[in-house]
Amino acid sequence: MSDRLIIKNATQLVTCSGFEAKRGAAMADLGIIEDGALVAEEGVIRAVGSTERILDGVDTRDCTVIDASGKAVLPGFVDSHTHFPFAGYRLEEYGWRLSGMLYMEIMEKGGGIVRTMSATREAGRNELIDLGRRRLDAMLAMGVTTVEGKSGYGLDLETEIKQLDVMAALNADHPVDIVATFLGAHAVPPEYKGRSDDYIDFIIGEVLPVVARRHLAQCCDVFCEEGVFTPEQSRRLLLAARGYGLQPKLHADEIAPLGGAELAAEVGALSADHLLQASDAGMDALARAGVVATLLPATAFSLKEPYARAREMIRRGCAVALATDFNPGSSFTFSIPLIAALAALHLAMTPEEIISALTINGAAALGRADKVGSLDVGKAADIVVLDFPSYLFVPYYLGVNVVRQVIKGGRVVIDT
Numbered sequence: 001m002s003d004r005l006i007i008k009n010a011t012q013l014v015t016c017s018g019f020e021a022k023r024g025a026a027m028a029d030l031g032i033i034e035d036g037a038l039v040a041e042e043g044v045i046r047a048v049g050s051t052e053r054i055l056d057g058v059d060t061r062d063c064t065v066i067d068a069s070g071k072a073v074l075p076g077f078v079d080s081h082t083h084f085p086f087a088g089y090r091l092e093e094y095g096w097r098l099s100g101m102l103y104m105e106i107m108e109k110g111g112g113i114v115r116t117m118s119a120t121r122e123a124g125r126n127e128l129i130d131l132g133r134r135r136l137d138a139m140l141a142m143g144v145t146t147v148e149g150k151s152g153y154g155l156d157l158e159t160e161i162k163q164l165d166v167m168a169a170l171n172a173d174h175p176v177d178i179v180a181t182f183l184g185a186h187a188v189p190p191e192y193k194g195r196s197d198d199y200i201d202f203i204i205g206e207v208l209p210v211v212a213r214r215h216l217a218q219c220c221d222v223f224c225e226e227g228v229f230t231p232e233q234s235r236r237l238l239l240a241a242r243g244y245g246l247q248p249k250l251h252a253d254e255i256a257p258l259g260g261a262e263l264a265a266e267v268g269a270l271s272a273d274h275l276l277q278a279s280d281a282g283m284d285a286l287a288r289a290g291v292v293a294t295l296l297p298a299t300a301f302s303l304k305e306p307y308a309r310a311r312e313m314i315r316r317g318c319a320v321a322l323a324t325d326f327n328p329g330s331s332f333t334f335s336i337p338l339i340a341a342l343a344a345l346h347l348a349m350t351p352e353e354i355i356s357a358l359t360i361n362g363a364a365a366l367g368r369a370d371k372v373g374s375l376d377v378g379k380a381a382d383i384v385v386l387d388f389p390s391y392l393f394v395p396y397y398l399g400v401n402v403v404r405q406v407i408k409g410g411r412v413v414i415d416t
Contacts, residue, residue: 008065033049037053148219
């Protein structure tokens with residue numbers, strides 16, 4: 001395949017143009033070029049504009065040429081919050097939830113994160129790589145070209161490193177780019193029950209140095225939640241992680257309003273995620289600090305919880321991203337079409353805001369807005385060609401994949 005790619009005649013070239021997160025009303029600006037064209041060389045976008053202007057005098061020999069007549073062309077989607085490298089499933093917990101059992105009650109019963117911890121500790125490296133590869137294949141087919149993967153199902157030195165090492169191996173071998181996040185503080189493991197301060201000491205003193213020395217993660221996350229880790233414990237861990245060069249992220253204000261959004265703003269986190277219970281003051285703090293509010297509507301849907309107040313966040317000037325939260329318990333899905341539909345129907349987000357949230361703002365939530373998330377000159381040629389003429393089909397075709405082709409680094413990797 002040629003290292004030169006030309007896409008022409010796109011009914012809509014949806015550029016989502018920008019090199020930082022779109023905030024508030026700016027999320028509605030998708031930078032659409034009608035009858036658009038794009039040129040990429042050696043995996044990098046070199047020209048964007050109307051077909052007439054871009055192809056004037058261009059030699060199309062020895063090129064991969066895609067005629068996108070009747071199709072919309074978008075940046076590759078960025079799924080900025082997943083827990084994909086895990087083993088085992090939690091089928092019985094689904095039934096428990098349907099019968100009315102609450103998330104924290106399931107955890108107290110020995111289910112939840114700790115159950116997946118046991119299965120992931122027992123799984124071999126090759127098993128996790130095989131599981132991860134199959135999941136990434138499915139994500140790629142839905143247009144995801146960059147994904148965040150979290151550890152956090154080991155809760156010990158050996159398994160946390162194993163999860164991160166698996167992601168490093170997959171990142172070197174799979175078309176989807178993986179941004180690895182260390183989430184050792186995902187829960188308190190059984191061996192530290194009742195000693196959460198000691199567990200934070202263990203993570204800071206024994207696990208973080210290994211993660212940093214081996215360059216296995218770009219970010220550090222913590223489940224700042226009632227009954228898990230306090231804001232004080234979370235602050236201590238994230239500041240220590242920043243000292244090792246890891247960017248802070250937070251599971252914040254998901255179940256109880258603990259001030260996680262405010263803490264994310266205080267420590268300059270890349271993102272604060274979930275935010276079902278975020279306060280008005282927390283939203284304002286995120287907006288002022290430029291912290292991306294990453295919303296995970298499939299989790300609220302699965303847990304039958306009230307949805308995050310996306311409309312209010314956008315009104316207050318936040319940059320909102322959307323992600324799947326793919327995990328075996330509270331959000332067993334990596335369906336971008338489902339996320340788009342839930343965002344439209346239950347978060348009251350407009351189609352334009354949804355596209356921004358799944359592209360440039362998702363990239364910003366991973367510190368990658370300067371590299372991916374929009375169709376701008378100089379960025380990676382990570383591109384999705386829809387099977388329809390408008391981006392509106394992404395939320396409109398409920399739960400159905402509308403992706404025809406996926407281009408990663410200028411090369412066609414999915415062609416349905």
